[in-house]
Amino acid sequence: MEIKVLKPILGANDQRAEENRGLLEKNKIVAINFTASPGAGKTSLLMATIKALREEFRIGVVEGDVSSAIDAETVSKEGIPVVQINTGGACHLDATMLSNALANLPVDDLDVLLIENVGNLICPASFALGEHRKVLVASVPEGHDKPHKYPVMFSESDAVVLNKIDLQPYVDFDRDKFYSAVNGLREGAIIFPVSCKTGEGIDRWVSWLSEQIRSEQRA
Amino acid sequence: MHELAVTEEILNLVVSEAEKSNATKVKHVKLVIGEMTGIVNESVSFYFNEISKSTIAEGAVLSFRRIPAAGRCRDCGHEFEVKDFVWACPQCGSLNIDIKAGKELYLESIEVI
């Protein structure tokens, strides 16, 4: 006997992601999921963002990493509550991992949760976490063809941060091509060219992000 | 990639659907997988054989329907299959493309006795 099922394979994850979303909202926390290739500058951007926003919001961090705790230690030195998720080789965070992380964070005392996903632009696209916004961090040395290689991630991100613009003079990166590819995959995409090294562009990124946080808080 | 995690979800879903219909054995599992998920059929089959042991899905044959990446041009409406990551409309050259297919990841049907 054949049984038609037609159900999403990751439906259980989607369900857990919704539960996370409920928990976040109950505690009035706005969660931002940062995805990127390895080394694009997720941790650097998180640090710059924490520095700029910590007066205004109480920030917590979830660090997803295949095995090390280096990024979590970097954040922890700032006196920011952080939970390190060792994915044990997995290439993405999933909703259960975030749920476990939330259980280990002072959720009563947070306004914002910054989530550093595992460096990978394919797998995290399939796993909802329950976040309010998705931000993709790309960087100049990776080349302008990345949007077309990882179309799903680019099309589903609310904003794209283009990091390491200080390296533009040294690499063949065509910013116009990058912009049209990103805009092509996501109508009205918002792109923030920044350098976490020099601080260029960070202001504009941070003011967008704080506006997003405030608008979620009002909702 | 994350085939083990995905295969665990497949097995959970297959077993719960089979139990719902009081089946004693799962013979066949039909999956639909989009090319852009990065999932490799052979690894899913490999893991499924391992983790389904001593469940009612042990020995079930997996078959895969792969869905190619496809886009729709926002400027001229043309729909097309995307090859070699070229997200440009073959009809008018526009880069303004909505993803129409290639992200699928679902269980289509199971055959049980």
Ligand SMILES: Nc1nc2c(ncn2[C@@H]2O[C@H](COP(=O)(O)OP(=O)(O)OP(=O)(O)O)[C@@H](O)[C@H]2O)c(=O)[nH]1
């Ligand atoms: N020149 C330059 N280097 C940068 C910039 N931002 C980050 N880096 C450097 O790039 C490297 C990787 O930065 P991280 O912030 O650790 O990147 P990540 O995405 O968190 O990396 P993983 O977590 O390992 O995937 C470090 O050596 C940073 O110092 C930038 O704007 N300009």
Ligand SMILES: [Mg+2]
């Ligand atoms: Mg990092």
Ligand SMILES: [Zn+2]
């Ligand atoms: Zn067209």
